Amino acid sequence: MVQVRLLNLTKTYLSGQVVALDNVNLELPKGQFLAVLGPSGCGKSTLLRVVAGLERPDQGEIWIAGRRVDPLPPARRNVAMVFQNYALYPHFTVYQNIAIGLKLRGYSRAEIQKRVLKVARMLGLEGLFDRYPRELSGGQQQRTALARALVRDPEVFLLDEPLSNLDAQIREETRSELKRLFQDLGATVIYVTHDQIEALTMADLVAVMFHGRIFQVGPPEEVYRYPTHRRVAEFVGVPRINILRGRIKDRTFFSEDQIVKIPVGFDYEGPVELGVRPESLRPGGEGFKLKARVLWVESWGPQKILFLALGPYELRALVAADFPASPGEELEVALRLEEVHLFHPETGERLSF
Numbered sequence: 001m002v003q004v005r006l007l008n009l010t011k012t013y014l015s016g017q018v019v020a021l022d023n024v025n026l027e028l029p030k031g032q033f034l035a036v037l038g039p040s041g042c043g044k045s046t047l048l049r050v051v052a053g054l055e056r057p058d059q060g061e062i063w064i065a066g067r068r069v070d071p072l073p074p075a076r077r078n079v080a081m082v083f084q085n086y087a088l089y090p091h092f093t094v095y096q097n098i099a100i101g102l103k104l105r106g107y108s109r110a111e112i113q114k115r116v117l118k119v120a121r122m123l124g125l126e127g128l129f130d131r132y133p134r135e136l137s138g139g140q141q142q143r144t145a146l147a148r149a150l151v152r153d154p155e156v157f158l159l160d161e162p163l164s165n166l167d168a169q170i171r172e173e174t175r176s177e178l179k180r181l182f183q184d185l186g187a188t189v190i191y192v193t194h195d196q197i198e199a200l201t202m203a204d205l206v207a208v209m210f211h212g213r214i215f216q217v218g219p220p221e222e223v224y225r226y227p228t229h230r231r232v233a234e235f236v237g238v239p240r241i242n243i244l245r246g247r248i249k250d251r252t253f254f255s256e257d258q259i260v261k262i263p264v265g266f267d268y269e270g271p272v273e274l275g276v277r278p279e280s281l282r283p284g285g286e287g288f289k290l291k292a293r294v295l296w297v298e299s300w301g302p303q304k305i306l307f308l309a310l311g312p313y314e315l316r317a318l319v320a321a322d323f324p325a326s327p328g329e330e331l332e333v334a335l336r337l338e339e340v341h342l343f344h345p346e347t348g349e350r351l352s353f
């Protein structure tokens with residue numbers, strides 16, 4: 001069952017000068033966790049604010065649980081939102097901040113207490129009920145904001161970069177806790193982030209957004225393995241995908257200077273951009289062999305990145321930390337041809353499958 005449906009949503013600011021949402025279409029099944037991933041300024045917060053009813057779209061429709069909600073005020077949409085800046089009430093205690101939504105909706109005192117206690121226990125906030133937001137750390141404020149959303153039983157949770165103010169360790173812990181929590185609740189979630197690790201690890205579906213447009217929606221693995229656009233391929237994946245410009249002739253890729261030749265076996269003639277992920281280049285491995293020279297090496301915990309010169313090109317290869325390689329060395333890197341991505345050089349659209 002579709003829980004959230006967005007139809008041709010468009011939102012502009014400054015009399016049309018800024019297009020924050022550009023004809024967005026999206027369907028989110030009930031109980032699924034959708035991560036909206038994109039760089040700063042691409043329209044992620046705007047998308048959530050429009051769904052929550054805090055902004056009016058210029059155009060389009062919003063359906064939640066089979067009901068068209070875009071003409072309704074925020075309070076009648078039954079969504080719970082966690083804001084990018086938490087937006088806690090400064091003159092309310094932690095308890096009051098968590099309880100306020102239930103109170104406004106007329107829940108009994110006993111029911112409020114029951115729900116607040118349950119959620120506070122889950123998030124480790126019981127000892128902090130009487131504190132004010134200014135007396136909390138960033139992480140505690142963040143959990144209070146989450147608790148305020150979780151005491152509700154909304155049709156959809158909207159979360160705007162809820163982990164961005166946490167340090168790396170707490171962030172990683174909270175990431176998996178949150179994921180499990182929403183899974184246990186069977187909740188439908190739209191989770192906005194510019195962090196690809198968060199998106200790929202937490203989500204059932206990832207929507208990748210640039211300039212107000214959704215470029216691709218799919219399960220994390222699909223978005224990673226079959227990016228439908230060069231920008232998606234470049235945005236998702238660390239270290240970044242290598243891109244070579246050239247053309248295909250006789251089912252073979254020729255780099256612009258003809259130095260690199262790769263038999264891609266793809267029926268297409270004309271200019272292309274060829275993408276190879278760093279882990280698809282395997283020094284000493286099986287596959288189509290290319291000769292390269294090591295420029296330098298960066299260690300990266302359990303792995304290291306080799307910067308390789310391939311003719312005039314510089315490519316990144318990801319290898320195990322114990323792989324022996326030092327600058328100046330010549331080596332053979334193997335490329336699995338089925339892991340090559342081809343994109344149209346002008347439109348950026350994927351050509352190969």
Ligand SMILES: Nc1ncnc2c1ncn2[C@@H]1O[C@H](COP(=O)(O)OP(=O)(O)OP(=O)(O)O)[C@@H](O)[C@H]1O
Binds near residue numbers: 020038043046
């Ligand atoms: N009230 C506003 N008036 C004018 N322009 C706005 C307004 N709100 C947002 N914008 C513009 O709309 C675009 C999308 O903004 P939005 O806040 O949705 O981006 P975002 O993806 O959430 O970015 P970030 O990751 O930095 O939070 C940006 O270009 C922004 O400058």
Ligand SMILES: [Mg+2]
Binds near residue numbers: 045046084160
């Ligand atoms: Mg934002």
